[in-house]
Each structure stands twice: as structure tokens, then as C-alpha cells.
Amino acid sequence: MAASVELRLTLWICFVFILGFSSVAALIEGLYCGTQSCYDVLGVSRESSKAEIGRAYRQLARKYHPDRYQPGETGDTRDTAQQKFMLVATAYETLKDEELRKDYDYMLDHPEEYYSHYYTYYRRRLAPKVDVRIVILVTICAISLFQYYSWWSSYTEAINYLMTVPKYRIQAAELAKQQGLLNRTKEKGKNRRSKEEIREEEEQIIRDIIKTKIDIKGGYQKPNVSDILLCKIILFPYHLCTFVAWHCSWFYRFTVRGEEYGDEERLYIIRKNMKMSQAQFDSLDSGLIETFLKQQLWLKDNYEVYREQQEEEMKMKMATDSRWKRYRRWMRSEGPGRITFADD
Template structure:
């Protein structure tokens, strides 16, 4: 009895409910609700739950990224361009002959594919969404490093404003590409996966300038509309819209 009273009165919320019970003894249902609310409510630290949830999400992220990366490497082995590049590296460094020695048929093929996959992992730069996973990109590490990233972000913008807003310096190549990426609305990973020839074309057209980018954007939209107009599938779709169109529900008397 004493232990029960102690457990009840040491908690401020339970003590408030107990005082309310003494002041309003006729409100039975409310007292039952308060009693079972305290008995059934889980006594788990919310911070622990949040921490475990973040840890689980981070592990799933990292596993998913590695699965995507391995799938991308396995696909590149089947692409003639990258397979040829990896084969040339293996032949030039004498790895292909030694790796396949003594093997025949499918075993030799599997051994060769494994060697080419390893060369692609270590020698070929895979960019974009299928790049090699980094532990710094998982949710847990990002939360831990969030203050540092915020400080770096603020310092970078202050430096940008000082250089190009106050001192009126000319943009360098990296700054121009940054503005091009912002105009295109692409993420850093997506823009990084674009080949260098296309980036040079962006610079040649001076797409870091708003006016010239708007002209380029309008030209791309017009070219897309032209391709759609010339597409046989698009023509069939337009004919279908003119003749039948999407299904409609009508009500008759």
C-alpha cells in the first residue's frame, strides 16, 4: 500500500489526477480513464525510440545504396563500352590472363566477369545516384554533422556575396557551372553525372546568365513539342483524344 502510494504521488501528473479525484469523487469515468492511462501507457524514453529509429533507417539506407551500387556495377559489365574499357585495363596489366588460367567454359566466364566488376569498382568513376556509397551520407551522420554543415553553408554564401556581390569579381568555371546547375534545377549528384562535353556546351552557350538560359529553356521546350508532334505514338494519342477521348460517365433519364 505504501509503495503504491509512493509510486502514485511521486509523479506530478499522477499526483494532479489524485488531487482531482479527491476534489471530484463523483466523476467515476474520468477517474477510471486516468487510472488506466497511467497503467497502460508505455514507460519508454522517447529519445531512445527516436535514436533507434534513426539508426535503423541509416542501416537500411546504407544497405539499399550498396545494393544499387552493386547492381549498377553488374549492369556496366554488360555494357560493351565499359566492358571493353575494363578488358583493356585487365589485359594491359596482365590480370585477365592470370585470372582466367586453368578455367574453362562458364567458370572462366564467371571469373572474368568478377575481375571486370572489380576493375569497374576501382578504376571507373560511377557518378550520380549509383555512385559508391559513403557513410557520411546516411541519416545518422547527417544529423550529427548538421551544425557543421549549417556553418559551412552560411560561410559559403557569405563568401559568395562578398566576392561577387561586393567586390564584383568575374565568375570562374566552377562558379559558372554552379549557376548553370541552379538554373537547370538539378541536384549536385545529377549534374555531376553529366559528361564533360555537355557541360562545356552549357558554358559555351553562357547558360549561367538568366536571359540566355531562358532562351535555351524555351528552345528545349519547343524541340520537345516538335518531337512529340512527329512521334507516331503521340499522333495516335491525339487522334484518340479527337475521336473517343477518355471515358466519360453520362446519366440518361
């Protein structure tokens, strides 16, 4: 009889211990309200509504807020009252948000998922408040606008420079006269304009001629909307498909079927051998390009011979150039590596 009583007592103690351990394990130090229940901190139940939680928080905030602290009113010191206020604020921040409250209730109901609760808690705390996709889109748009503005500034600067070069001004004025833009009859009466107005109109006509007739290459060329970053990203699938289709067509035509290269394909191979961009190659003189075709530089052996000839010509030119000779003398006497005494 006594043994059965002791067995029941032992089982009861174990049952109470397990329940107490589960309730404590459900509250993790460093997460939410720590080892205290956020519901107990605010004095509400898990079934309480959002309005009831807000009402309980305001009552406790007025009681423990550091600005309303009165010594002896609550029996707490200023430090303990501030700690309680921080705990009340943490409990309210946890329970007022529906998603955060669901995570907290799940932690209370599943205390065995210890590491999962840590991950969920810090994922919400460290996650950005703004959608990253929106930030990336705004950044790309800002970069694209800056690109376009910078290119227009460079293009305008190039046009302003060409307006000061007599060679281009004379050619533009001749074209304008041929088109009848500068050969206007003199105005009389009320429609007569001042010399300044006529001069401004002529300058604008010359500027327009330079813009339309002169093809500016390189970093000062006329900006194109399709070249900005945003358009390139949007059109990337199209360009990728075009690139793959072009290479497949090239492989099928000239490798599988063995077709002969046309002038366009030959110039493409020459440009690749010279490691030049399309804009650089287009800026070359048409006579020079014809020379490339006559020398058959799309053939690798011919191009190697041409490259060696160019290198030899460059060496001969540098050997006879007076400026290069002065530079070499300066490098020997005063250039880097010269050992001297300090001038101090």
C-alpha cells in the same frame, strides 16, 4: 452567560467543520485511492517503511484476492471482495514507489492545490516508461541501416546488369589485359586450376574493373556512409556552418566587392537556373557543359533565350515524332474524356 456559551459552541462547530472539510478535500475522487487514504486502506501510518507497507499489502491481498475468496469467511460478497482487493492493490502501487508516495503525501499536506494534483497524477500515469530520446535514437539507427542496405542492394543490382552488357564487358576486359590481369601464363602441375575457377577469377576481375572505372550516378551509385540519415544529423552543424560561410563569402565577393564570376561560379548559377541537382548536372556531357559556358547561360537574359529555344525544339520534335502522333490519336479517340456506351 448563555450568549457566551452559544458563541463558543458555534466557534467549535465551525472549527470541527473546517478540519473535516480540509481532510475530505485532500482526498480527491479519481486520484490514487479516491476519497479513502491509502495509508488507512493498508492499515499503516505515514512513517511506515517500505517493508512494513509490503507486509501489510501481502496480508490483505491473501485475504481479499479473488482466487482465495471463500464465501462467508470475511462477510463480503465476491464483488465487494474484488473491489477491496483492487483498492488494496492501488494503495500499494501508490506507496511502494518513492516518487509517487512523495506526490501523494504532498497532496495530503496541500489540499488547496486542487488542479496541480490532477496534473501531477496524470503526468506520471501518461508519461512513457521508456526514455523518448532512446526510442528516437534507435529509430534513426534502424532507418540508417535500412538506407545503407538498400543502397548497397541497388548498387549491386546495377553492377550485375553492367556485367551482362557486352559493351562494358569488352571495355573492362581490354583494360584488364592492358594491366596484365588476364595475360597470365598457363599453370602446370599441382597449381593447375580448373576452367571453372579460372572463369570465376576472370569474372571477378571484370567486375572490379567495372566498379572502379564506371561512375554510376543517380539511385544506383555507390553508397557513401556520410549520406545516411544518422551521419547527416551528426554532421548537420558542420554543414550548416559551411552553408552560411559559403553564402557570406559569395555575398562579400560578388555583391560587395563586385568580383567577376569564375568558371565554377558560372556553372553553379547555370545549374541553379536549370533547377538541376549537382548529381544531375555532373552526369551531363562535358561538351554540353562547354556549350553552356560559351552561350553565357549564367546571365539571366541568355538563359531565357536558351530555354525558349529548347521549348521550341521540343515542340517541333514532338510534332514530327511518329510515336507522339500515335499517342495524340489515341488520346483523341480512346483516351480519357471519351464518351462511350458501357460494354455490359
